[in-house]
Amino acid sequence: MKDRAKTAGSSSTRLKRILYTASGLLLLAPVYFTWSGLNPTPIQPLAQQALGPFTATPTPMDELPPYPQGNGFRKDYSVVFCDDCTQHIRVAHLAIQPNAPTLPENEDGILHGSRYLQHVHATAPAQVVSEDRLWLTIQDWKGQVWQTSWPVSSAGD
Amino acid sequence: MKTQRLWFLVHGWVSLPVWILFCFVCITGTIASVSHEITWLANPQARASNPEGLPAQPPSAWISAAQNALPEAQVTGVMRLDDYLVSVVLMASKDAPNTLVYVNPYTARVQEINHGLTFIGFMRSLHGWLLFPWQASYSIGYYLVSALSLLLLTSLVTGLVVHKKFWRSFHTPVLRRGQGLRILSGDWHRLAGVWSIWFIVIISATGVWYLAKAVMWHNDIPLESPPAPLVLSSLPVSADGTPLRMISVQQAVDIALQKMPALAPSWIAAPEHNRDYYRILGGNGAMFYDAYSSAVFINPWDGTIVSTQDPSLMGIVQRLPHLADPLHYGTFGGLASKLVWCFSGLVLSSLSISGFIVWYQRIFRRQRKKYQIPYYTGKTRPTGRNANSGETDWPIAGKQP
Numbered sequence: 001m002k003d004r005a006k007t008a009g010s011s012s013t014r015l016k017r018i019l020y021t022a023s024g025l026l027l028l029a030p031v032y033f034t035w036s037g038l039n040p041t042p043i044q045p046l047a048q049q050a051l052g053p054f055t056a057t058p059t060p061m062d063e064l065p066p067y068p069q070g071n072g073f074r075k076d077y078s079v080v081f082c083d084d085c086t087q088h089i090r091v092a093h094l095a096i097q098p099n100a101p102t103l104p105e106n107e108d109g110i111l112h113g114s115r116y117l118q119h120v121h122a123t124a125p126a127q128v129v130s131e132d133r134l135w136l137t138i139q140d141w142k143g144q145v146w147q148t149s150w151p152v153s154s155a156g157d
Numbered sequence: 158m159k160t161q162r163l164w165f166l167v168h169g170w171v172s173l174p175v176w177i178l179f180c181f182v183c184i185t186g187t188i189a190s191v192s193h194e195i196t197w198l199a200n201p202q203a204r205a206s207n208p209e210g211l212p213a214q215p216p217s218a219w220i221s222a223a224q225n226a227l228p229e230a231q232v233t234g235v236m237r238l239d240d241y242l243v244s245v246v247l248m249a250s251k252d253a254p255n256t257l258v259y260v261n262p263y264t265a266r267v268q269e270i271n272h273g274l275t276f277i278g279f280m281r282s283l284h285g286w287l288l289f290p291w292q293a294s295y296s297i298g299y300y301l302v303s304a305l306s307l308l309l310l311t312s313l314v315t316g317l318v319v320h321k322k323f324w325r326s327f328h329t330p331v332l333r334r335g336q337g338l339r340i341l342s343g344d345w346h347r348l349a350g351v352w353s354i355w356f357i358v359i360i361s362a363t364g365v366w367y368l369a370k371a372v373m374w375h376n377d378i379p380l381e382s383p384p385a386p387l388v389l390s391s392l393p394v395s396a397d398g399t400p401l402r403m404i405s406v407q408q409a410v411d412i413a414l415q416k417m418p419a420l421a422p423s424w425i426a427a428p429e430h431n432r433d434y435y436r437i438l439g440g441n442g443a444m445f446y447d448a449y450s451s452a453v454f455i456n457p458w459d460g461t462i463v464s465t466q467d468p469s470l471m472g473i474v475q476r477l478p479h480l481a482d483p484l485h486y487g488t489f490g491g492l493a494s495k496l497v498w499c500f501s502g503l504v505l506s507s508l509s510i511s512g513f514i515v516w517y518q519r520i521f522r523r524q525r526k527k528y529q530i531p532y533y534t535g536k537t538r539p540t541g542r543n544a545n546s547g548e549t550d551w552p553i554a555g556k557q558p
Contacts, residue, residue: 016170016174019175023175023178026178026301027177027287029298030288033290067293069294074293087400088400090431091392091430091431106386110430112430114249116249116251116254117249117254141399142394142397142398143394
C-alpha cells in the first residue's frame, strides 16, 4: 500500500517536473526569435520588370505557401517601384492566378505603404500550380492600366 | 477532506508545471506596465521637457519639424504619448522603412531619430507573445500567454477554496519570519494571494478576453467594422497624369476635432493607399476607455467624414477591447495607477515563486525524511504540537506511513 502511494506520488511529481522543464525551456524561444529577428534570412527578389513607364521588383516575405485569410488565400510580398514612381500610381493590385486579372473593385491584393516600399497581401490559390503567375496590375492617374507578370514556384516565390 | 485535497491538487497542477513561464510573463508584464516611465528615466531624449509651461503644439508642427530633419522621408503616422514623453512622428525612407522621430510636443524640437526597436515595443512584444512570430492572423506565443489567464483564474478559485476562511488575512495577517523559508513562503503565498484577489481577477479576466480575441483574429471574426475602402471610381482622375494631392494631416485633424471636440488624438494614421482614409484615433476623456476608443475616418481627397467611432454608441463586444487595455495595463489613472499595477505585478510574480518554494521544500523534505511527516489536518492555521513547524498549514499529497 505504502509502495503504491509512493509510486503514484513520484510519478505525479515526475510529470510535474517534465512539464516544468518544458515550460522553462519555452523561455529559450524568445531568445531564439530575438536572434532570428536580428539576423533575418535574406529572400531573393524576383526579377525587375517594366510596365509602361514603371518598373517593379516584388520580393516574397517568406518561402511558405499561401495562408488562409477570410474566404480565400493570401501570399505576402513587398514591392519596390522605380524612384518617384509610386506617386504616379492611382491604384495597384497583386494576384497569383493563371490569367491576367481585371482591375478589382474591392481592396483584395491592394498595394499599400510608403512611396519607398509597398506591401501587399496578394490574392492566391490554396495551392500554387505551374500555370499560375504573379500578376501586377497598375492604374495611373490618367486611368491607364498596365500589367506584367512573373512565374512563381509552388511556394509563390 | 477528500474534496479539499482534490482542490489542492488542482491548485498545484495548474500552477506548478508552468510557474517559471508564468513568473516570466508576470515580470515582463510588470516591466511593460511602466515601460514608458523607464524610457523616460533611461533616455533623456524621450522626455518632453517643458520648463516654460508652453501649450502643446499641433501635430502639424511636429510633422514639420520631423520633415525638416528628414526631408526625403515620408510621414506615415503620428503618435501622442503621455504628457511627459515626446510625440513620435513615424516616417519611411528608402533606407529606413520604419523610422521614429521623437519630437518635443511643446517646443516642436526633434530630440532623437530612432531606426530600431524601442524598449516599450520590445517589452510589450516579449510579454504579449514571447516574441513568437505572427503567422498572418495568429501567434502561438499570444495563445500561450493569454491561455495562462485560464490557469491564473483556476489557481485563484482553487487557492481560495483550499485556504479556508481566507478573509482572515485581511484583518489578521500572518507572516511568520525566523521560522524557515518554507513557513515564510507559505505565509506570504496566502497573504499576498488574498490581498491580490482584485488584481488577479482583473488580469485573468482581461487575459481571458485576449484569448477570446486571439481566437476571433485567427478565425477572421471582425471585432470592429472599419469603413470599406473608397470606391475606385470615386477617386479623382488627373487628365495630364500629374499626381493629385491629399488634404494635409492638420486639415484632417481639424476636421476630426470639429466633429468630436472632446477627441484627444493619440494616433494619426496617414492613408496607406489612395483608397484609404485618414484615421484619427484618440481618447474622449472617459477614464476607463483606452486612448484609441474614439475615431474619425476622413476621405483624404475631399475631407468628408466617412465614419466615426464613439464608445457611447458601441455594442458590448466593441466596447470590451477599449475597456480591457486600460484595466490590463493600468493606464486608466495615469502614473498613479501604473505604479499600483507595477507593484501588484511584482506581488503576483512573487506568488508563483513562493508557491514553488513551498512545493519544492515539501517534496524534497518529504523525500529526505522518507515520508515521516504529519498528515494534513485540515487546519488553516497552525495548532497543537506543530504550531511552529508549519507542517499542518498545507495539505500533504502523500500518505502518512
